[in-house]
Amino acid sequence: MFAKLAQRGLWLLLAGVASTFAAQAADVSIDQxxxxxxxxGNDEFVELFNAGPAAIDLSAYKFNASNASGSIGTRLTFPAGTQLASGCHLLLTNxxxxxxxxxxxxxxxxxxxxTDTGGLALLDADGNIVDQVGLSTGSAYKAGTPLASLGSSNTDQGYQRRQTAAGLPQNTGDNSADFVTVSPTQPHNSTSPCVAMGPSLSIADSSISVHGAGDVAMPFTITMNQAAPSGGTSVHVATANGSATAGVEYEALDTTLTIAAGETQASFNVVVHGRTTPADDKSFSVTLSDPGDGVALGDATATGTIHYDIPVQAEIWQINGSGQRAALLGKSVLTYGNVVTAVGPLGFTMQTPDARADASPLTSNGVYVFTNSIPTVHVGDxxxxxxxxxxYYGLTELKNATVNVVDRHVRLPRAVVFDRRTPSPDPDHLSCGATNxxxxxxxxVRIDHGMINTGNKRFSSxxxxxxxxxxxxxxSLRQPGVVFGVPVPAGVDLPNWSGNPEVFKMNTADFGAVPLNTPFNAGSTFHAEGVISYDFGAYTFIPTQFRLAYAAPMPRPVSPTPLLALRIGAFNMERFCDSVFDTTYTCSGGSKEPTPDAVALKTRRLSSYVGSVLQLPDVLSAEEVETLPILQGLATQILADYGVAYDAYLLPGHDPSGINVGFLVRRDRVQVLSVQQLAAGETWDDDGHTAFIxxxxxxxxxxxxxxxxxxVISVHMKARSNVDDDTADAERDREKRFLQAKSLASQVQALQQADPRMPLLVVGDFNAYQFTDGWTDVVNLVAGRYDDNQNLLKLGHNIVQPALWNAVNTVPPNDRYSFLYTQNFGEIQGYTRAGSGNPGRTxxxxxxLDHALLNVPARLRFLDMQFGRADLDAPAQTVDDAASASDWTRAIGVSDHDGFVVDLFVPLIHRRLH
Known part of the structure; x- marks a missing residue:
């Protein structure tokens, strides 16, 4: 966050540019x-037009764009030497x-x-907006009433600027009045015929702020598109009431002005009267008429806007109001006797004393004061x-502040206690109404039982x-139900999963509670006090006091194999590939295969995971492995590192990228009798094509x-990918997953019937939860516990009897995870797309996703199930650093899954010492 604060000057500049623009009759404009x-969506163009009498140098001009949430970015910086001649066009294309x-x-x-609902702008070399057009009210770029989005239909339609009676581009400062739809579009470029531009006069809008009783002058400028002829030229100027009334808010003007020979501008003032009480903003118009001979009128009417900025005395809760935007946004305020609660590098938070706090639970009694330098106040002032x-991008703050300390060592307001009820875990009853x-x-805020869910992300430096x-x-665990925000399909008796609205961010160093760049491993717990802030589109806790209650180690291995136990594990090794591109798609999932050195490094890291994190299981199901030789190479590495000999088994399947499932089996403890594929030749009708299931x-x-x-059956089912979507691809993927689970269930049942007394485990990456997602309950279909009422795809009756049992259910609830997925819910519950890479609520x-299903004989021998932790809970930087570690910590981050082990009681097994 310190880095974010250091970059704040740039954000403020951009925000200021976007908010202070006043429509003007610029020579160059967005014409179509x-x-x-x-x-x-990329079939785009922007056409510029120069209505002035001379060529314009567009060097270092910028074409910027905004989305519907106000996030802006530069699409093009014009190269040096770019010129736009008088009456000519310039065409920008995607x-x-x-x-x-x-x-x-x-x-x-x-x-x-x-974006279809965004906006676009032309900025000069100094960053000032020359022209802008919006397609939604949320766009940072717009003038007056924005245009309606033309939707997502792929047709040739766009917007073109109207022309005035003088043949000039119309720019009244209101997009909806200045543009019309065109279909088909007719773009022009620099080689298109230019238009001879005759002399014309235009007037630009103006505005002024009233801060008190004194009168102020509102300046207006009349601009001629070429120098006035010999003897000059004249034009009549007259004001007219709008919401402002002449003689009350301003003094009327009715006069004739002259632009001197050789000049292009003339200016005048309208007197605006001051006042001492707050009021809504008011406006009036100024109209040009009767220009000199041979001179046309371009933009003949301008709007004069009076902003009343009379300081309002208010409590903090009155400033904030109950919405996400401050009730007194844009107003000058006076607020007295509030208590400083936290001090940061560029500002401080203050809060209403308890005795003056409002009774509404929907309004905040705290606010951030931005000082732009180290504050001189202290906590308790x-x-x-x-x-x-x-x-400031969703954070209400007081700017341009004058701060006066009136007392010291004041009792701090009571902290809100965050616990299992606050913030609310129920999206239908959020703590703050529309937000949490x-x-x-x-x-x-005080947090007594905080849980760190993820290791640190990286930000900038x-x-x-x-x-x-x-x-x-x-x-922050996935819970039962159809994913939040997706309608429960008809015929499915299941609620929505909540989406965990109680999850939020923490930046520990912003107010100095801990040193900058302090690493935290997920699974750590803490006690803290601090304040809630809003950080580039997301709610964030910034502690002022922080204490770790439990520092989770990384890695966190499983316990050693007990005496008289057989250990069976499973681990998705995340595309453990060789360096040869000999498959339909790359095995790596990237643009090329790994180098031999990268393969050797991954082999060493996987050896550390198997040997030190999973503690050398007797049988290990290995998923996402390309070839038998690559798995044999891992066995050789484990032997070198741990002195334990494994035999590798793998049979190729049908994956176009070449990943397969296999086994590593300890030679000293287990005798392999056979290894065979199940249902490898089964096919299905994949949209008219016969394909393997x-x-x-x-x-x-x-x-x-x-x-x-x-x-033991090793499995790796089809990924969930897009199964929660409402698309043909999602329907196809759900059907394939259903058929895979049915096929495997039939194989399991055949094995049970062949020898009901033999222990059987089905282990690996099911790419499915221990409960249904509402579409297809893959795990419980294989286990014989499928419930048609809770699934869109109906089974009719369970195939596996007696049912298998999922050992995952014995793992402590907070430890029931093997994969981390960042769920993107978009702009909901107050979260916005406030910056590049921030998609809203994530x-x-x-x-x-990785399970161990046991039949009855295996369950009778069951001792324990444990996940080894080295991949999901580490900070991003720790993962990067681990690759070059010289010890077993190199295992950190070797995969995107955490592996597990299951221990079964087998009395004649004894572990050898190594």
Whole structure:
């Protein structure tokens, strides 16, 4: 966050540019544009036009765009030497994939598009907005009433600027009045015929702020598009009432002005009367008429806007109001006798004393005061503040503040206690109405049972930045139900999963509670006090006091194998590939295969995981392994590192990227009797094509430990990918997963019937939860516990009897996860797309995708199930550093799954010492 604060000057500049623009009759304007065309969303162009009498140097000008949430970005910086001649056009086109398809070639290109509901702007070399157009009210770029979005239909339609009677581009400062739709579009470029520009006069809008009783002058400028002729030229100017009344808010003007020979501008003032009480903003108009001979009128009417900025005395809760935007946003305020609760590098938070706090639970009694330098106040100071209310990307703050300390060592307001009820875990009954945190903004908060859910992310130059937390002592786990925000399908008796609205962020160093770049491992618990803030689109806790209650180690291995126990494990090794590209797609999942050195490094890291994190299981199901030689190479590495000999088994399947399932089996403890694929040749009708059901056919190991014969099936089912979507691809994927589970269930049942007394385990990456997602309950279909009432795809009756039992259910609830998925819910519950890479509410969601299903004989021998922790809970920087570690910590981050082990009682097994 310190890095974010250091970059704040840039954000403020951009925000200021976006908010202070006043419509003006600029010579260069956006004349025509489309943000979607026949080829799709990137089939775009922006046409510029120079209505002035002379060429304009566009060097270092910028074409910027905004989305519907106000996030802005530069699409093109014009190269040096770019000129736009008088009466001529310049065409900017999108060169991205499926980009501009028009026949008129572009003069300059850009590669990132404009959203259908966004906005676009032309900025000069100093960053000032020259022209802007919006397609939604949320766009940072717009003038007056924005245009309506033309939707997502891939047709040739766009917007073109109207012309005035003088043949000039109309720019009244209101997009809806200045543009009309065109279909088809007719773009022009620099080689298109130019238009001879005759002399014309235009007037620009103006505004002024009234701060008190004194009168102020509102300046207006009349501009001629070429120098006035010999003898000059004249024009009549007259004001007219709008919401402002002449003689009350301003003094009327009715006069004739002259632009001197050789000049292009004339200025005049309208007197605006002051006042001492707050009022709504008012406006009036100024109209040009009767220009000199041979001179046309361009933009003949301007709006004069009076902003009344009379300081308002208010409590903090009155400043904030109950919405996400401050009730007194943009106003100057005076607020007295509030208590400083936290001090940061560029500002401080203050809160209403308890005796004056409002009774509403929906309004916050805290606010952030932005000082732009190290504050001189201290926690416990009582202060009077005069400032302007501003919104910094969702954070209400007081800017341009004058701060006066009126008392010291004042009792701090009571802290809000965050616990298992607050913030609310129920999305239908959030703590702050429409949000879960807005009513606590900048207020003191105490967390007694905090849980760190993720290791630190990185931010800019900070290797150890924010973490995800909860205040209820629970991990952010995926819970039963259809994913939040997706309608429960008809015929499914199941609620929605909540989406874990109680999860939020923590930046520990912002107010100095812990040193900058302090690493935290997920699973750690803490006690803290601090304040709630809003950080680039997401609610964030910033502690002022912080103490770790439990520092989770990393790695966290499973316990050693007990005496008289057989250990069976499973581990998705995340594309353990060789360096040869000999498959339909790369095995790596990237643009090329790993180098031999990278393969050797991953082999060493996997050896550390198997040997030290999983503690050398007797049988290990290995998923996402390309070839038998690569798995044999891992066995060789384990022998070198740990002195334990493993035999490797793998049979190729049908995955186009070449990943398969296999086994590593300890030679000293287990005798392998057979290894065979199950249902490898089964097919299905995949949209008119015959295709294999199993990309990675299940692999059956039959083996013996001591006098106990047992079987293990290694599985790797189809990924969930898009199964929660409402698309044809999602329907296809759900059907394939259903058929895979049915096929495997039939194989399991056949094995049970063949020998009901033999222990059987089905282990590996099911790519499914221990409960249904509402579409297909893959795990419980294989286990024989499928419930048609809770699934869209109906089974009819369970195949496996007696049912298998999922050992995952014995693992402590906070430890039931093997995969981390960041669930993106978009702009909901107060979260916004406030910056690049921030998609709104994103929730790190821990889920079990890797399971161990046991039949009755195996369950009777069951001792324990444990997940080894080295991949999901580490900070991002720790993962990067671990690759070069010289000890077993190199295992950290070797995969995107955590592996597990299951211990079974087998009396004639004895562990050898190594």
């Amino acid at each position: 544009f489309r943000v979607r065309g026949p080829a799709g 060169s991205a994939s499926s980009g501009y398809s028009g026949s008129v070639p572009g003069d300059l290109t850009y590669a990132t598009g404009v 009582a202060v009077d503040v005069a400032a302007r209310v501003d919104d 945190f807005q009513c606590f903004m900048s207020m003191r 900070e290797p150890y930045a924010e973490v995800s937390i909860t205040a209820n002592g629970r991990r 199993h990309d990675h056919p299940p692999l059956l190991l039959t083996a013996q430990a001591g006098h106990t014969r047992f079987q 929730v790190p969601t821990f889920q079990v």
